[in-house]
Amino acid sequence: MKCIRVSDPEKFDEQVAQALQKSNEVFVLFFGRETSRGESWCSDCVVADPEVRAGLAKVAGSILLEVPIDRQSDTDSLTHIFRKRSDTRVERIPTLLRWTECGPSQDRLVEEQCREQNITSFVAETGKQRDQQSCA
Numbered sequence: 001m002k003c004i005r006v007s008d009p010e011k012f013d014e015q016v017a018q019a020l021q022k023s024n025e026v027f028v029l030f031f032g033r034e035t036s037r038g039e040s041w042c043s044d045c046v047v048a049d050p051e052v053r054a055g056l057a058k059v060a061g062s063i064l065l066e067v068p069i070d071r072q073s074d075t076d077s078l079t080h081i082f083r084k085r086s087d088t089r090v091e092r093i094p095t096l097l098r099w100t101e102c103g104p105s106q107d108r109l110v111e112e113q114c115r116e117q118n119i120t121s122f123v124a125e126t127g128k129q130r131d132q133q134s135c136a
Contacts, residue, residue, distance in 0.1 A: 001053070001062045009078045015065060016099055024130065025062040025123075028104070029114075030082060030095040033068035041071065048094045048114035055119025069093065098126040105130070 006015050019026045029052055032042025040046050056062050069090065070077035082090045087103050094114045098105040105126040109118055 001057045001059065001064055003053075003064045003066055006065050006067045009067075009081055012067065012082075019063045019065060020099065020101060023061045023063045024100070025059050026065065026099045027056055027062060028065045028067060028088075028097045028099050030067045030069055030088070030090045030093050030097075032093055033070050033079070040068075042093050044111050044114075045094045048111075051116040052094070052096060052114050052119065055116040055123070058120070059123055065099075096122070098123070098130065100130045102130075 004015060004019065006012050016026065016028070031045040031049065032040040035041050040049075053064070056064055067079075067082065069079035069082055072080075072083060074080065082088045088097070092110050094109075094111065096109040096114050096119075098107075107122065107126055109122050
């Protein structure tokens with residue numbers, strides 16, 4: 001698994017497109033930005049991070065785009081856009097999506113669902129959806 005940090009929200013679409021050129025196993029994880037102590041302010045994200053990585057490490061050729069976002073109350077943050085975009089609609093974190101040429105999967109894992117035991121079924125189900133997709 002290759003991990004790519006998307007630090008600049010304005011480059012998100014570009015980095016997704018670049019990842020999709022390299023793999024059809026592209027996943028996006030939205031998580032709470034790290035504080036000055038080096039740990040995410042989101043305790044669910046701290047727990048989910050190693051589990052998401054372990055689950056996706058089993059997916060050959062996978063790319064994980066890591067997207068740190070700020071608290072929902074921080075409406076001045078550039079990362080607030082991911083809470084408003086119609087394709088991401090991040091309401092709670094962590095949020096894990098599979099991204100395809102047609103955009104994000106309809107299914108997503110959110111908060112405590114981001115556990116290693118859920119990743120395998122999520123990858124399989126969203127893979128089927130991807131294979132049956134036809135971009136309009």
